[in-house]
Each structure stands twice: as C-alpha cells, then as structure tokens.
Amino acid sequence: MTDTTTRTTAASRLFTPARLGPLHLPNRLVMAPLTRNRATADGVPTPMMATYYAQRASAGLIIAEASTPNAVGQTYPNITAIHNAAHVAGWRQVTDAVHAAGGRMFLQLQHGGRVGHPDNSGLVPLAPSPIPLPETIHTPSGRRPAVVPREMTSDDIRTTVADFAAAARNALAAGFAGVEVHSANGHLLHQFLAKNTNHRTDAYGGTVAGRIRFVAEVVRAVADAIGPDRVGLRISPGNTVNGIQEDDTDDIYPALIAALADSGLAYLHVAFADPDQPVYQEIRKHWPGTLIANPVLPDPLPADGGRHESERLLSAGADLIALGRPFLANPDLVARLRTHAPLNPVRSKYLMYVGGETGYTDYPSLPAR
Numbered sequence: 001m002t003d004t005t006t007r008t009t010a011a012s013r014l015f016t017p018a019r020l021g022p023l024h025l026p027n028r029l030v031m032a033p034l035t036r037n038r039a040t041a042d043g044v045p046t047p048m049m050a051t052y053y054a055q056r057a058s059a060g061l062i063i064a065e066a067s068t069p070n071a072v073g074q075t076y077p078n079i080t081a082i083h084n085a086a087h088v089a090g091w092r093q094v095t096d097a098v099h100a101a102g103g104r105m106f107l108q109l110q111h112g113g114r115v116g117h118p119d120n121s122g123l124v125p126l127a128p129s130p131i132p133l134p135e136t137i138h139t140p141s142g143r144r145p146a147v148v149p150r151e152m153t154s155d156d157i158r159t160t161v162a163d164f165a166a167a168a169r170n171a172l173a174a175g176f177a178g179v180e181v182h183s184a185n186g187h188l189l190h191q192f193l194a195k196n197t198n199h200r201t202d203a204y205g206g207t208v209a210g211r212i213r214f215v216a217e218v219v220r221a222v223a224d225a226i227g228p229d230r231v232g233l234r235i236s237p238g239n240t241v242n243g244i245q246e247d248d249t250d251d252i253y254p255a256l257i258a259a260l261a262d263s264g265l266a267y268l269h270v271a272f273a274d275p276d277q278p279v280y281q282e283i284r285k286h287w288p289g290t291l292i293a294n295p296v297l298p299d300p301l302p303a304d305g306g307r308h309e310s311e312r313l314l315s316a317g318a319d320l321i322a323l324g325r326p327f328l329a330n331p332d333l334v335a336r337l338r339t340h341a342p343l344n345p346v347r348s349k350y351l352m353y354v355g356g357e358t359g360y361t362d363y364p365s366l367p368a369r
C-alpha cells in the first residue's frame with residue numbers, strides 16, 4: 001500500500017460512523033473537553049453554554065468540559081460542577097439544546113486535588129500528599145501562590161470515590177449519555193499515579209499497584225453507578241503539566257490498563273497521543289476497547305486543523321480522534337475538515353478561559369450550501 005493510499009483510506013474513516021457504548025456516532029471526530037469558565041460562581045452552566053455546545057453538535061461526540069464532583073474538587077473560578085440540583089438543571093438546558101441540534105454528549109468529571117485554592121472553593125484542597133503545586137493559581141483576585149493541600153485520609157478517599165459515583169448519576173439525570181473520568185493533566189487522579197505527588201505509605205501509594213488503586217476504584221465505582229458502557233477514562237501518559245513527574249510512565253499506564261481492561265468501559269482517551277511513542281503503542285496493543293486519541297498539535301494550530309495528525313493516529317489504530325482548539329474556533333469543524341475548507345484561528349488565548357459571548361459563541365460557521 002502506498003503512502004497516498006494509506007492517507008486516503010484513513011481520511012475517509014474520519015467521517016465514517018462508529019459505535020461508542022450506547023451511542024451511534026455519525027463520524028469519528030470528538031470534541032475534547034475544554035474548560036471555558038463561563039459557569040456561574042457556583043458552577044451552574046449558563047444559557048450561553050447551551051448555545052456554544054449546540055453550535056458544535058455535528059461532532060461525533062462532545063465531551064463537555066471538566067466538572068467538579070464535589071465542592072473541594074473545584075480548580076478555578078467559574079468552572080462547572082455537577083454535585084447539586086442546580087448544576088443538574090443547568091446542564092439539562094445544555095444537553096437539551098445539543099440533542100435538539102442532533103448531537104451527543106458525555107461530561108468530564110474532574111477533581112482538581114492540589115490544583116485548587118481556598119479563594120476559589122472556600123476549602124483547603126485535598127491531595128494524595130501535602131505537596132503544593134509549584135505554580136501560582138488563578139483566583140478571582142488574580143494569580144495567587146498555591147497552598148499546601150491536606151493529605152487525604154482513608155475516609156476522604158471513600159467519600160471522594162462516592163462523590164464521583166454520585167456525580168456520574170447526576171450527569172445522567174442531566175441528560176448526558178455518559179461520563180469521562182479525568183485522570184490526566186495533573187489533577188487529583190493523576191496526582192495519585194505520579195511519584196512526585198504521591199508520597200503515601202498506605203495502600204494508595206508506593207508501588208505501581210498502590211498508585212493506580214485510587215484511579216481504578218473511582219472508575220469501578222462510576223461504572224457500577226451508571227454502567228461501564230457509559231464511562232470513559234482520560235489519561236495523559238508522561239505529561240508534566242501542573243508539576244507532574246511520573247518517572248515510571250512505562251510501568252504505570254500498562255498496569256492501569258491491565259487493571260481496567262476487562263471492565264467493559266466505553267473508551268480510553270489518551271491526551272497528547274503520539275503514535276511514535278512506545279507507551280502509546282503499548283496502550284493501543286493492550287487496551288481491548290475503543291481508543292480515543294487526542295493528537296499533539298502545535299500552537300498556533302496547523303492550517304489543516306490537525307487533520308493529517310488525526311489520520312496518522314487512525315492509521316496507527318485509534319478508533320476516534322479528539323480535537324480541542326480546532327473545535328473551540330470552528331463550530332462546524334467536521335464539515336470544514338471534510339471539505340478541506342479554511343479554518344478560523346483561535347482568536348485570543350485570554351478569551352479561552354475568561355469572558356462572555358466574545359471569543360466563545362461568536363466564532364462563525366461557513367454559510368450552509
């Protein structure tokens with residue numbers, strides 16, 4: 001097979017249907033979770049969020065932005081939450097709008113762990129060990145030094161696992177088809193996996209088996225709560241964001257995957273997936289289910305919006321492709337990629353995380369043809 005043939009075959013697969021848990025997806029393009037800080041101070045989704053997500057309903061699947069499963073898990077100001085009735089009602093407006101526009105949605109569940117601040121949540125953050133984030137944190141009054149988080153007790157661990165399960169039930173009540181457990185990018189679950197953030201001497205630390213235990217317990221509790229085919233897991237092997245140093249990436253992730261391989265999850269989602277990396281190849285080889293790959297793209301984005309990298313990942317065995325910034329800037333990304341139409345660039349980094357409709361719902365779609 002020539003290179004050109006490979007590319008053509010893979011290219012056409014991006015726009016072919018796929019099954020994902022209970023869902024039929026019309027294409028293999030997934031909108032990656034993107035925190036946009038447009039919720040109320042209490043984490044309730046706002047009406048403009050319904051507009052924003054409905055504009056992107058042609059994605060095969062939308063994974064809605066990180067939502068905190070309890071108050072202490074809040075990372076930054078104005079992020080979404082999913083632990084009370086107001087959150088469920090707010091999200092229901094969003095899922096109704098997306099369903100009316102023909103779309104499908106999962107919700108990402110994220111506990112920030114040490115990536116949090118009392119000025120944001122009103123609480124001292126919890127973490128595997130009392131090791132602060134080596135960075136400042138965005139708060140309503142600007143960037144503040146991180147505080148030392150409180151080491152989680154066994155009770156905290158049990159409560160947090162239960163909060164994830166309850167949040168998953170809330171997500172279904174809010175109209176989501178399923179949830180994605182966030183174990184990537186240096187947040188609480190990732191802090192349990194990594195050696196430099198997990199210095200515990202109990203059953204949840206130390207060896208690889210100890211450090212993967214909390215993640216596996218959260219995933220199993222969420223799967224028990226809503227059914228495994230409605231649950232995905234996001235990981236970012238080797239990613240150093242939020243001060244993470246794993247040291248043993250090549251051991252942790254194969255062990256985590258082996259622990260969850262027979263659990264019947266809807267998918268595994270690898271952020272910053274590089275098909276040339278041995279750990280990614282191991283993951284693909286040993287994960288028996290659907291694999292969503294989020295390619296590594298430069299900043300600014302390439303002119304093709306990541307299509308070439310997406311096709312390379314499909315050729316290397318990914319089932320679905322998640323894109324973040326390309327969907328942020330292009331509500332009709334699927335149509336644009338399919339027709340090789342020009343793409344809107346991301347207009348302002350600042351407006352990614354702060355603001356109202358500007359830089360949020362005002363990215364244009366191409367005129368309908």
Ligand SMILES: Cc1cc2nc3c(=O)[nH]c(=O)nc-3n(C[C@H](O)[C@H](O)[C@H](O)COP(=O)(O)O)c2cc1C
Nearest residue numbers: 032033034035065066271294297323324325326352
């Ligand atoms: C504005 C913004 C918000 C993000 N929020 C989240 C999030 O809530 N959860 C998460 O797992 N990743 C988050 N990410 C990471 C993206 O999901 C994605 O992995 C990253 O942007 C790389 O994909 P891309 O090159 O297609 O944008 C965010 C990225 C950006 C740019």
